[in-house]
Amino acid sequence: MQAAGQRGRSSRKALAWGSAMLLACLACGAADAATTSTTFSVNATVLASCAISATNLNFGNYDPGSATPDDATSTVSVQCSTGTSYAVSLDAGTTSGSTLTSRNMSDGIASTLNYQLYTDAAHTTVWGDGSGSTLTNSGVGTGSSSQDYTVYGRVPISQFVTSGAYSDTITATVSY
Template identity: 55%
Template sequence: MPAFMVAVLYLYPSVAPAQSTTCSATTTGVSFGTYDPFASAPLDSTGSVSVTCSASTSYIVALSAGQGSFASRTMSSGAHLLAYNLYTDTLRTTVWGDGSGSTTTVPGSGTSASYTVYGRVPALQNAYVGAYSDSIIVTVSF
């Protein structure tokens, strides 16, 4: 039974500056590891977004769609695609996006907090052997 390697999903911070308060974000990518196209269960993994602000403030954390759409993000290996998505909850029911469509953002407040990014690659995809990846931009608005 062949297995397919899935590369790390990279999360890149992008911060929108405000008046006297500054905030920064650091990320840990979602690494799915090896994907087995014959497995009946989806492949789940997590990453994180950490926000640090110079003063206590309210903010919103949004994620871009990457190469695909919010309905179905895609990782690529050359011309080959593998569907996945990112969620705000452990059950993986609420898509983490920019608030458009049926996506949600994550609100926060204070001077520092860390948020888990829940990733899922659906089962039984007809994937080619290769290293798949996508890049997501993390935006903190305050």
């Protein structure tokens, strides 16, 4: 029996010794662990970009017998990347006409009503595509905010055309 009791104590000693060795080995392993690092770059190329929008220009009711021209305005809004130079042009419209002399609205049948678009409230500088004596509006993008340009429209007096509704479609283009 004594041999059995001694064996139990020996087993407990062996277990204690084994546990101590295991803990010591774990501690040694943690101390021997190594790390390594690397770096990488993050890149992007921002392209110049612009967006353009415009409100409709509505002359309302035109009276050919009036002594004053019919004036109205529209707004062209441009938003471009910061530092991007741009120019805004207006075409001659979808009805026969010219940016140099006069644009035309059509009644959809055979009659046209002359009008013109300007860069200034005095109606002296025609807003076109930059050809001839027409000008464009230009600027430099600010990034987060849009830049607004007023289109000054005028229908000249004394155009005794067929009564009815007239229209045209202008394309505003931003070049950058």
